[in-house]
Amino acid sequence: MEFVKSADVVVIGGGIVGTAILRELSKYDLQCVLVEKEPDVALGTTKANSAILHAGFDAPTGSMKAITNVRGNKLYHELQKELNLDIEWTGSLVAATTDEEMETLQELLKRGEANGVEGLKILSHEEVLAQEPNLQTVKGALWAPTAGVCWPFGAAIAFAQCAVQNGAEVIRNCGVVGFVKENGKITGVETTQGTIACKYVVNAAGVYADDIAKLAGDESFSITPRKGEYILFDKTARASLVNGVVFPCPTKKSKGILVCTTTHGNTFIGPNANEVENKEDKAVGSEGMNEIIASARKLVPNLPMGASITQFAGLRAVSSTGDFVLGQSAAVENLYNAAGMQSPGLTAAPAVGEMLAKQVAEAAGAAAKAEFKAELPAKKAFCRMTMEEQAAAIAENSLYGRVICRCETVTEGEIVEAINSPVGATTVDGVKRRTRAGMGRCQGGFCGPRVTQIIARELNITVPEVLKERADSNMFYEKYPVDGGEA
Amino acid sequence: MNNLYDVVIVGGGPAGLSAAYSAWQNGAKKILVIERDRELGGILQQCIHNGFGLHYFKEELTGPGFAHKAIELIQDKPEIETMVDTMVLEVRKDRTVVAANPEKGLITVEGKTIILTMGCRERTRGAIRIPGERPAGVFTAGAAQRMVNMEGYLPGHKIVILGSGDIGLIMARRMSLEGCKVQACLEICPFSNGLTRNIVQCLNDFNIPLYLSHTIVKIHGEKRVTGITVAKVDERMNPIPGTEFDIECDTVLLSVGLIPENELSRNLDLDMYPLTTGPMVDQHRETSLDGFFAAGNVVHVHDLVDFVAEESLIAGKYAALKAQGKLAGDVRTVKVNAIDGVRTCVPQRVSLPAEIPDDEKIKLYMRVGAPHRKVKLEIKSGDKVLLSKPLPVAKPSEMIAVEIPKAKFADIGEEISVGLVM
Numbered sequence: 001m002e003f004v005k006s007a008d009v010v011v012i013g014g015g016i017v018g019t020a021i022l023r024e025l026s027k028y029d030l031q032c033v034l035v036e037k038e039p040d041v042a043l044g045t046t047k048a049n050s051a052i053l054h055a056g057f058d059a060p061t062g063s064m065k066a067i068t069n070v071r072g073n074k075l076y077h078e079l080q081k082e083l084n085l086d087i088e089w090t091g092s093l094v095a096a097t098t099d100e101e102m103e104t105l106q107e108l109l110k111r112g113e114a115n116g117v118e119g120l121k122i123l124s125h126e127e128v129l130a131q132e133p134n135l136q137t138v139k140g141a142l143w144a145p146t147a148g149v150c151w152p153f154g155a156a157i158a159f160a161q162c163a164v165q166n167g168a169e170v171i172r173n174c175g176v177v178g179f180v181k182e183n184g185k186i187t188g189v190e191t192t193q194g195t196i197a198c199k200y201v202v203n204a205a206g207v208y209a210d211d212i213a214k215l216a217g218d219e220s221f222s223i224t225p226r227k228g229e230y231i232l233f234d235k236t237a238r239a240s241l242v243n244g245v246v247f248p249c250p251t252k253k254s255k256g257i258l259v260c261t262t263t264h265g266n267t268f269i270g271p272n273a274n275e276v277e278n279k280e281d282k283a284v285g286s287e288g289m290n291e292i293i294a295s296a297r298k299l300v301p302n303l304p305m306g307a308s309i310t311q312f313a314g315l316r317a318v319s320s321t322g323d324f325v326l327g328q329s330a331a332v333e334n335l336y337n338a339a340g341m342q343s344p345g346l347t348a349a350p351a352v353g354e355m356l357a358k359q360v361a362e363a364a365g366a367a368a369k370a371e372f373k374a375e376l377p378a379k380k381a382f383c384r385m386t387m388e389e390q391a392a393a394i395a396e397n398s399l400y401g402r403v404i405c406r407c408e409t410v411t412e413g414e415i416v417e418a419i420n421s422p423v424g425a426t427t428v429d430g431v432k433r434r435t436r437a438g439m440g441r442c443q444g445g446f447c448g449p450r451v452t453q454i455i456a457r458e459l460n461i462t463v464p465e466v467l468k469e470r471a472d473s474n475m476f477y478e479k480y481p482v483d484g485g486e487a
Numbered sequence: 488m489n490n491l492y493d494v495v496i497v498g499g500g501p502a503g504l505s506a507a508y509s510a511w512q513n514g515a516k517k518i519l520v521i522e523r524d525r526e527l528g529g530i531l532q533q534c535i536h537n538g539f540g541l542h543y544f545k546e547e548l549t550g551p552g553f554a555h556k557a558i559e560l561i562q563d564k565p566e567i568e569t570m571v572d573t574m575v576l577e578v579r580k581d582r583t584v585v586a587a588n589p590e591k592g593l594i595t596v597e598g599k600t601i602i603l604t605m606g607c608r609e610r611t612r613g614a615i616r617i618p619g620e621r622p623a624g625v626f627t628a629g630a631a632q633r634m635v636n637m638e639g640y641l642p643g644h645k646i647v648i649l650g651s652g653d654i655g656l657i658m659a660r661r662m663s664l665e666g667c668k669v670q671a672c673l674e675i676c677p678f679s680n681g682l683t684r685n686i687v688q689c690l691n692d693f694n695i696p697l698y699l700s701h702t703i704v705k706i707h708g709e710k711r712v713t714g715i716t717v718a719k720v721d722e723r724m725n726p727i728p729g730t731e732f733d734i735e736c737d738t739v740l741l742s743v744g745l746i747p748e749n750e751l752s753r754n755l756d757l758d759m760y761p762l763t764t765g766p767m768v769d770q771h772r773e774t775s776l777d778g779f780f781a782a783g784n785v786v787h788v789h790d791l792v793d794f795v796a797e798e799s800l801i802a803g804k805y806a807a808l809k810a811q812g813k814l815a816g817d818v819r820t821v822k823v824n825a826i827d828g829v830r831t832c833v834p835q836r837v838s839l840p841a842e843i844p845d846d847e848k849i850k851l852y853m854r855v856g857a858p859h860r861k862v863k864l865e866i867k868s869g870d871k872v873l874l875s876k877p878l879p880v881a882k883p884s885e886m887i888a889v890e891i892p893k894a895k896f897a898d899i900g901e902e903i904s905v906g907l908v909m
Contacts, residue, residue, distance in 0.1 A: 231616070236753070280709055286618045286726075310613035312621060387585070390576075391593040401589035403523070403574035407750065411587070441750075443611040445627045449634050463640055468623035473710040475623055476640035480666035 048314025057112025228271025407440020500529020502783025509803025643738025655742025
């Protein structure tokens, strides 16, 4: 067997869960490699979700979801400082519109307290309006002060960068196609870039986690993708929507269609919850949009639909077990699963990372590293700098004086930095997720071509080679040859 | 103070250039034009087709040709300073403007008057909520036009155009000339929103089918666009079930409307006109905030650059006069109401000083809401008809401009109405 490289641990999947695990693993004396099939990390569920750091009152007490949710929420406070994560601890409301729903709030309150969530409180109609003046129809709400909103792709990228600065490796465009096994144990991971010899495998493959487990010989669970569609609004619409996070009363299937304002001031409505067969089906349908509009109107009757700027869909990885599938596989000794990471997976990710890294390190007999570099270099978006800071940034690097994205005020300096950082952007959407260039109201109409050209220049490739996001998603092509040129 | 200008102009497209020239002609001694792109001229620089300038320069020009002439008019004038590659970050109510430039750093300037000439931007896929996947290959027509005409790349090979506005039509022809196959042009309205000459020269001459009352109900493709599903729409513009069909393509170009680019105006709390989404202005193109003027597509979207330039001459003139203290104060304001088939009319108000200058006349620019034939445009003050003009054809895509002569000013009451008589 020929191996292209060897590692102690291979983590499969570069979403929020895989990167959080990789970061925790990099605290130990272990050689770790993360493989991601797409051209960038954070391309699956991590890029299309509600971005909420849940307080932890939803999941049944004692479940892995409940335990890792409450722990993960706490860990994000530390991570925010160390990794400059974009998080706003807004708190969240579960809004009740009927007497029946008011009773549900009491159940949620009790469950939350049992789960160890702090500060939960039932608010009256007036108290709700004081926080969210547009929720005119709401009778009362459950207030969870420990909830927040974050920037999920930013978090996954920061986790990956932190792991890399501690010796881990992230390989993108590297899909897993099989496993090499000896005596029931995995000895190698077969990828599209060759086989990697390894001692342990962590499966954090999102909606594909069941397929990966099956390939390795673990058929103990299956994953059903459950699609959630979203509509995102312009920042100017915030005043007629909500300031923070507002859930309706939950149903069996999901936490319901919420109205929530992101860390950058864009409010969204969504997600609905519909099971789909195809694990790549991220299409947004008109029925889905109508469903979320109708539902959100129950909370905010006057939705400013003219101010919508984009729509997107994500797939929840719903496990057949009803809970997260975490830890050592019963079927394959050196396989560890982090599967079924639907909500509150984003919140739970750091706690799941902590738990799985510890398990793997113990099994491997690996000690904690003497020096773990927990902090990433501080950086601030140009648009959030004071005028003095902006002037200083331009004086130091003139590229900060060229604004490429008008809507979000993103400079060429930031784009170049996003490309040239560890686990850097290689695609137009990769730049978007790292800098917000193209995330505003014109949706890249102005900056898209310019960002494409900057990527080509920085990566020393041609403009037609630049991808929007996935393999073969080229943005532009060479012109046809003229007069005597070859067709 | 060195950073104090008579007139600061935000945006160096046709509106900004004309406003600068006019401000200079009218005596302003220190004028600054700030442009975000690497050269002056704005979107004209990517409009390499002809058809520009017939009214304004009295000759047919290409977009860059028009831009060149407009730039020439302001060049080598010590009173006019221009900054390119400079993005205005903020315009403040105290008439200071903050901008960023790679070499000059963060710049703060002050204007005795400010003219907003930021132009417009294109409505996107997200704004009209086209269902489907989100692959590469969906572009606004203008973004694709820049890539083809200025940077030298194709947005794709097999094209469908959504929207029959002028940019979409121009791009249908442009892509055909580049060797691409333009499969269809789709229009949700029962009529085209482009100029007639563009329908003929850009679609008919290239055998490109125009589907009226049709829209895209789904975009296909996980990586790059592979095709679209199209449906016919009813009179309320809802897709009719059962009428769907697929068109194969790798590119969708959107020409679904333009929106005045007022991101910078927002901070100023100007009175805005909901139907144009631009600031409300008087006949001098002064906004609701003293000393702030606006002209061109930032006020309302035009179909001809000639009208943009013409309107900006007005803004430049009165901003210059105001900066020199030569603009008489208003004694009364007349409201201009668009009624009966006229959808929008600019200016939205007329400011009248005690002594109306001899050269003052009021030019009104309007758009109708739906196409009409053989109607009459009437401007009235109460029951008194100030102006009546027969219109053989009135189309939403073609702006109508009329002038109220000075002699009629005496007859103007508290408000005037602009409407169609069928």
